[in-house]
Amino acid sequence: MEKFQRKEIEFYKLYKPMFCIFVPCFIYAFARYTINHQEPVYDLPFYLTNKVLGVTAVIMMGLAYVIAPLAKTWKRFRIYLGHRKYLGVGGFLLGSAHGVMSLLLMTPYNYKVFYNLETNRLNWQGSLSMFFGTVALMHFGFLLFISIPAVIKDMNPKQWKILQRGGIFALMITFLHIAVFGYKSWFNFEKWYGGMPPFSLVGASSIVFLLTLRVVISRYGKKKKIQKKLYRDKVLQVSVSRIGGISL
Numbered sequence: 001m002e003k004f005q006r007k008e009i010e011f012y013k014l015y016k017p018m019f020c021i022f023v024p025c026f027i028y029a030f031a032r033y034t035i036n037h038q039e040p041v042y043d044l045p046f047y048l049t050n051k052v053l054g055v056t057a058v059i060m061m062g063l064a065y066v067i068a069p070l071a072k073t074w075k076r077f078r079i080y081l082g083h084r085k086y087l088g089v090g091g092f093l094l095g096s097a098h099g100v101m102s103l104l105l106m107t108p109y110n111y112k113v114f115y116n117l118e119t120n121r122l123n124w125q126g127s128l129s130m131f132f133g134t135v136a137l138m139h140f141g142f143l144l145f146i147s148i149p150a151v152i153k154d155m156n157p158k159q160w161k162i163l164q165r166g167g168i169f170a171l172m173i174t175f176l177h178i179a180v181f182g183y184k185s186w187f188n189f190e191k192w193y194g195g196m197p198p199f200s201l202v203g204a205s206s207i208v209f210l211l212t213l214r215v216v217i218s219r220y221g222k223k224k225k226i227q228k229k230l231y232r233d234k235v236l237q238v239s240v241s242r243i244g245g246i247s248l
Helices: 012-036 041-073 075-080 083-105 124-145 149-153 157-164 166-186 199-243
Strands: none
Touching: 012 041, 012 083, 012 199, 041 075, 041 083, 041 166, 041 199, 083 124, 124 166, 157 166, 166 199
16 A cells, blocks of 8 residues: 655745745845945845845735736646745745834834824825735735635635635735835936836836736637637538538
């Protein structure tokens, strides 16, 4: 009798994309803030890394929602379907780390735009941004919970699929979390240090781009399926007509 073998966790599906996204983001942030804006080097380990973790998280979670329509439209992308879970888990972990680090850094000195400097309390931008960030993180946490194998077994597959798509809503909330505090610098070109757009704009643009890409691919895939169906129906109609002795 063969011994039961537990499935190996394919950690490379988590660490490879995480590394490939984190490193370019970190280089960009370092060039913009440390080199061009001349922020102190001691900000690198925590303050700057916190920004990079947030953007890396949203890109990973956004990619998780692009893989499915890619795989449905083009067969060669089906090998990446197994990466979705790891991208989602990795994105949630990095997002959680970003949330904790942001709370530790949350002072009027670090985030002046979040505070009323006269009262040292959060202003409307700070309150809204923190609210949207919390809601998004809670939603992603819920999606992670229902992705546990034991929970999946007790759920209706159709219901599970619908709930998982709710991550798109969470990404939209994340966009608001970023936009509320960063939108002013997006259009203030004096703050594009070294001609480089603000990092918050990079994160927000990534969400918009990935969600738009998902919509475009999904629509293209549906159009492709309709065309294939029409072609099959036409071939079938021609075949039946020929069998019946009718020439088309």
